[in-house]
Amino acid sequence: MTDNPDIVVTEAPHLMTDGDTTLIVMSDVMLALLPAALAGIYLFGLNTLYVIMAAVFTAMAVEAVCLKRVGSFQEVLGDGSAAVTGLLLALTLPPQISPGLAAAGAAFGIIIGKLFLGGLGHNIFNPALVGRGILLAIWPAAMTSYTSPVDGTTAATALGGAEFSYFEMFIGNIPGSIGETSALLLLLGAIYLFFRGRIGWRIPLGYLGTVALLSPLFGADVLIQLLGGGLLLGAFYMATDMVTSPMDDRAKLLFGVGCGLFTIIIRELATLPEGVTYAILIMNALVPLMDRYIKRRAFGEVS
Amino acid sequence: MRREKSFDKGMYIPHHKEYTNEKNITRLLPYPEEVIIPLNQHIGETVDPLVEPGDRVEVGDKIGDLDEFWSAPVFASVSGVVRAVEERPTGTGCDCLSVVIEADEEQPEFQSSVRKDWQSLSIKELKQLLKENGIVGMGGAACPTHINVSADDPVPNLILNGAECEPFLTCDHRMMAEWADKLVKGAQILFKIIQAQDCFIGIETNKPDAIEILEEKTAGLDNFHVVPLDTKYPQGYKKTLIKAVTDKEPPMGARSAEVGCIVRNVGTTIAIYEAVVHQKPLFERVTTVSGPHTVPEAGNYIIPIGTTVRHILTSCGVDLNNIEGHKVVMGGAMTGTAVNTLDAPLTKSDTGVLLLPEEMVNISGEPGPCIRCGKCVDNCPMFLFPNELSLSAEAEDYHEAERLHATECAECGICSYVCPSLRPVVENIVQAKPEAKKIRRSKNK
Numbered sequence: 001m002t003d004n005p006d007i008v009v010t011e012a013p014h015l016m017t018d019g020d021t022t023l024i025v026m027s028d029v030m031l032a033l034l035p036a037a038l039a040g041i042y043l044f045g046l047n048t049l050y051v052i053m054a055a056v057f058t059a060m061a062v063e064a065v066c067l068k069r070v071g072s073f074q075e076v077l078g079d080g081s082a083a084v085t086g087l088l089l090a091l092t093l094p095p096q097i098s099p100g101l102a103a104a105g106a107a108f109g110i111i112i113g114k115l116f117l118g119g120l121g122h123n124i125f126n127p128a129l130v131g132r133g134i135l136l137a138i139w140p141a142a143m144t145s146y147t148s149p150v151d152g153t154t155a156a157t158a159l160g161g162a163e164f165s166y167f168e169m170f171i172g173n174i175p176g177s178i179g180e181t182s183a184l185l186l187l188l189g190a191i192y193l194f195f196r197g198r199i200g201w202r203i204p205l206g207y208l209g210t211v212a213l214l215s216p217l218f219g220a221d222v223l224i225q226l227l228g229g230g231l232l233l234g235a236f237y238m239a240t241d242m243v244t245s246p247m248d249d250r251a252k253l254l255f256g257v258g259c260g261l262f263t264i265i266i267r268e269l270a271t272l273p274e275g276v277t278y279a280i281l282i283m284n285a286l287v288p289l290m291d292r293y294i295k296r297r298a299f300g301e302v303s
Numbered sequence: 304m305r306r307e308k309s310f311d312k313g314m315y316i317p318h319h320k321e322y323t324n325e326k327n328i329t330r331l332l333p334y335p336e337e338v339i340i341p342l343n344q345h346i347g348e349t350v351d352p353l354v355e356p357g358d359r360v361e362v363g364d365k366i367g368d369l370d371e372f373w374s375a376p377v378f379a380s381v382s383g384v385v386r387a388v389e390e391r392p393t394g395t396g397c398d399c400l401s402v403v404i405e406a407d408e409e410q411p412e413f414q415s416s417v418r419k420d421w422q423s424l425s426i427k428e429l430k431q432l433l434k435e436n437g438i439v440g441m442g443g444a445a446c447p448t449h450i451n452v453s454a455d456d457p458v459p460n461l462i463l464n465g466a467e468c469e470p471f472l473t474c475d476h477r478m479m480a481e482w483a484d485k486l487v488k489g490a491q492i493l494f495k496i497i498q499a500q501d502c503f504i505g506i507e508t509n510k511p512d513a514i515e516i517l518e519e520k521t522a523g524l525d526n527f528h529v530v531p532l533d534t535k536y537p538q539g540y541k542k543t544l545i546k547a548v549t550d551k552e553p554p555m556g557a558r559s560a561e562v563g564c565i566v567r568n569v570g571t572t573i574a575i576y577e578a579v580v581h582q583k584p585l586f587e588r589v590t591t592v593s594g595p596h597t598v599p600e601a602g603n604y605i606i607p608i609g610t611t612v613r614h615i616l617t618s619c620g621v622d623l624n625n626i627e628g629h630k631v632v633m634g635g636a637m638t639g640t641a642v643n644t645l646d647a648p649l650t651k652s653d654t655g656v657l658l659l660p661e662e663m664v665n666i667s668g669e670p671g672p673c674i675r676c677g678k679c680v681d682n683c684p685m686f687l688f689p690n691e692l693s694l695s696a697e698a699e700d701y702h703e704a705e706r707l708h709a710t711e712c713a714e715c716g717i718c719s720y721v722c723p724s725l726r727p728v729v730e731n732i733v734q735a736k737p738e739a740k741k742i743r744r745s746k747n748k
Contacts, residue, residue: 004644005623008630008664009396011730013637013716014657015316015470016666020723022674079671121672121724197678242676247688291691298708299542299685300555 022120025242026080028196032189033087033237039185040178043149044095048178052090054099059086059106066115081120085109088128088237091179092230092277093135096147101139105131125284126244129277136274144272146175158228159273169227180230190236199240202249206256207235211264218268231263234276244284251294258283307508309533310543313684314717316536318509319470319636322593322601328477331592331604331618334410338380338609339391339648340366341399345439346446347373352402358385362607363413363584366402375447376437378586380607381406394612394633394640394647401648404609415581421492429496429579436578437585437651442475442539442568443634445652448575451565457498458565462548463490465506465513465569466532466539469635472655474589475569477603479506479513482573483520489576490527497565502527503548504569507534536637537715541566543684555711556747570654585651592619594658597629606649613645615656630664632657637716671724679718679728685711689718693728696735701742704732709739 010016041049063082069075077083086106093102109131117123136143148155155175156162164174172182180186193199211231215222225231239245239259246255262279297303343349350369360366360379368376383406391401424432434449442464452458463486467475479486490502504521506514508531521527530548532538542553545564553562567575570589577583586608592615593601599620606615612631617623623645632639633653649656679689687708695703709732718728 004646005629006627007641007643007645008628009641009643010630010664011641011727011733012639012714013720013729014630014632014639014641014659014663015636015716015720016663017725018316018721020678020721021668021725022671022723025674025676025723079674081674119672121674197681198676242674245675247675247677247680247691295688296686298555298687298711299546300552300557300711301686301708302554 022079022081023077025198026084028193028198029084029237030080030087032193033091033179035185035188036179036182036233037087037091039172039182040091040095043172043181044147044178045152047099048095050099051093051095051097051102051178052087055090055093055102055106056083056086058103059083059089059110062107062110063115066111067119079120082110085114085127085131089131091233092128092132092177094143094146095178096145097142101135101142105135108134121243123243124288125281126238126241129238129281132277133281136272136277140272148175149173149181158224159267166223166227169223174228177230177233180233183227183232186232186236193236199236200252202252203240203245203256203259204235206253207239207259207263210257210260214260214264218264220264220268225264225267229273230276234280235259238276239280239283244287246287246290246294248290248294248296250296251290254294255283255287255290258286307531307533308547309535310538310546310684312682312686313535313537313543314682314721315534316637316720317470318534319595320473320476320509322471322595322598323473323591323603324476326473326477326602328481328589328603328605331606331610331615333618334381334406335607335610335614336406337386338404338406338607339401339611339646340377340380340404340609341391341393341401341648341650342367342377343399344377344445344608344650344652345375346444347371347375349400350374350376352388352400354385354388354402356385356387360385360404362411363586365584373447373450375434375439376584377402377608378437378584379404380586380609381410383407391648392644392646394642394650394653396640396643413583415583418580418582421579426496426498429492432579433575436583438571438574438578439585439651440568441570441574441588441652441654443638443652443654445650448567448571451567452493452496454560458560459500459563460549460565461490461493461497461499461502462544462564462566463502463504463569463572464539464541464544464566465504465510466544467510468507468534468536468539469637469654471593471636471657472591473593474591474603474654476510476513478573478589479510479569480516483516485573485576486517486569487520487524487527488580489572489574492575492579493565493567493572494526499565500526503530504528505530505532505538505544505548507532507538509534536717537684537713540684540713540715542713555708588649588651588653590649590653591655592616593655595660595663597621597658597660608651609648611645612642612647612649612656615649616645616658621658626658628661628664630659632659637720638714666725668725670726673726674724676723678721678723682717682721684715684717685713687712689728689732692735693718693726693731696731701735701738704735705739705742705746709735710743712736
């Protein structure tokens with residue numbers, strides 16, 4: 001009666017996975033950012049490559065060592081989230097910054113912004129922006145000194161008052177952080193992420209729409225606000241971070257609007273033009289509250 | 304405007320129906336040498352055995368019954384001799400008091416006697432016939448049908464569930480295509496029992512032949528409507544089906560009848576026809592035996608209740624020496640149960656016996672943390688937050704699980720299926736459900 005072969009017993013569903021993994025999710029984000037990163041290297045020179053590598057590898061290495069995941073490259077790569085943090089951070093840094101500072105920022109981001117809070121999925125704040133925020137606090141001068149892609153000399157950014165044509169801003173041939181200048185390439189990557197289902201439209205639309213609507217109230221040029229700084233990078237790649245944005249659709253829109261509101265307020269009223277970084281970090285802090293109180297109606301729920 | 308109706312969210316998943324969707328219904332041969340008939344194949348109380356070891360039984364004899372509303376009798380599925388009445392393993396992993404019958408070598412056809420005058424039976428008599436013949440939900444729910452139709456007030460909408468949204472399964476499809484007459488007659492019986500005004504037959508559009516045949520067969524019946532449904536999972540879940548067909552959303556905690564609907568699986572409806580018109584109790588059923596190239600003679604078979612998985616797979620040409628590392632599932636691939644023994648018997652509600660190969664069973668990687676990607680949230684047909692529910696279940700915070708409506712989970716499994724972190728999302732929610740239900744009940748008092 002017995003002699004059962006060794007069959008496997010697990011709980012339903014038995015179509016166990018659609019093949020998607022966290023590593024694929026993270027790879028999608030990196031793939032989407034690749035054009036902007038390559039453009040940064042092309043526009044601003046070799047130092048940007050070192051900065052990107054320093055940030056990416058430091059982020060991966062720090063996380064791997066802290067989690068004792070150092071057996072192989074596969075283990076160090078892990079779910080790929082540390083690499084994304086490093087890449088995102090690097091793309092927000094000025095091109096001529098020392099790779100050492102980039103590495104420090106990545107380490108801060110991973111340790112303070114992520115691991116101290118419980119690791120992937122538990123961090124409240126976007127780790128890349130935590131790293132960037134800490135760098136801004138310690139080395140403000142190095143973090144705000146930009147160079148021209150044309151001749152490599154120190155130059156003011158569009159948000160800092162320098163004048164550029166909208167076309168140059170769109171393709172990215174302007175001073176700015178490594179990966180933030182080319183609106184074209186950032187939009188291409190965002191379209192890819194959208195069609196892969198990695199980002200929705202609510203957060204970016206709420207964010208960009210709010211900035212666009214409020215800019216005239218402050219007497220600011222809408223297109224300069226949208227294209228001249230880190231807004232597109234922030235709206236499509238940072239604010240949309242899965243871990244640190246809300247779950248509910250309405251909350252996502254609200255989150256985007258909040259990011260836009262704080263961005264324009266900080267840009268227009270504060271001394272440092274760090275609207276995007278702090279706006280997203282502030283809104284990150286509100287996500288647990290939003291998640292608790294903004295919930296869609298469940299099927300059959302009668303209020 | 305799209306012709307087919309549907310519901311919100313849910314998702315398109317692989318059908319895997321190509322192995323059996325054109326296989327005509329045939330009897331599984333040879334007959335099993337032994338059947339193991341559990342005395343609890345329904346939601347409700349285990350029935351008492353009516354036979355003892357050594358007794359001779361004929362196919363269709365009642366062998367277990369109980370004088371309780373929440374129960375359904377069971378019947379001998381073969382002619383033979385009772386060898387034991389004892390606890391035996393079942394597909395659920397729990398043992399159940401079962402009647403073991405050694406089958407005769409020659410199996411006679413069941414002697415049915417046609418009851419031509421069923422129209423003259425009263426509603427009460429018809430309901431009684433459902434119970435006497437052991438009719439339960441054969442789509443997987445296993446709720447005794449006499450309980451579903453117990454309300455005295457008329458229920459305006461009879462909805463026949465021919466969605467069959469589960470991957471691999473095709474038994475409902477084949478029954479609709481081949482036994483359309485029986486289905487329509489069964490529906491007319493139910494129609495009378497619940498005093499319905501309309502009958503809707505919901506069928507996913509990946510079964511065009513079934514839709515066509517039933518449209519033909521119901522052409523002359525004013526109140527019968529064939530409703531083509533978008534082939535989206537889980538369309539066959541009761542609530543999503545009601546939503547698709549009537550555009551009404553059953554309120555939380557309400558029974559279907561409260562929104563004017565009774566939903567019945569098409570296989571059950573055919574069993575009702577056979578019980579009432581042919582006086583044939585529920586002792587065998589049509590079940591899909593399938594798998595991705597794992598079952599040489601995959602098909603849709605009439606199988607006696609109590610036949611072991613071992614006999615079913617062997618009869619379909621499976622070499623049991625070569626299935627190490629495979630998974631054997633009773634029911635559908637999304638919601639069925641993986642059995643831990645090949646001696647598990649087929650029960651009234653087992654829609655399928657699936658043999659899934661190693662490559663579907665071994666997925667690389669361990670569960671990771673929730674990255675809040677929202678895929679489960681985007682696809683949950685009950686509009687829940689499965690990720691948060693799963694976390695609350697892991698923390699054993701059942702009040703939180705209740706607040707997040709764990710009670711409403713359809714258990715469709717989409718959340719686990721889409722999770723890039725490979726988390727056992729639905730498993731966690733199901734585990735929290737009983738406690739959440741208790742909390743909700745005490746709140747509603």
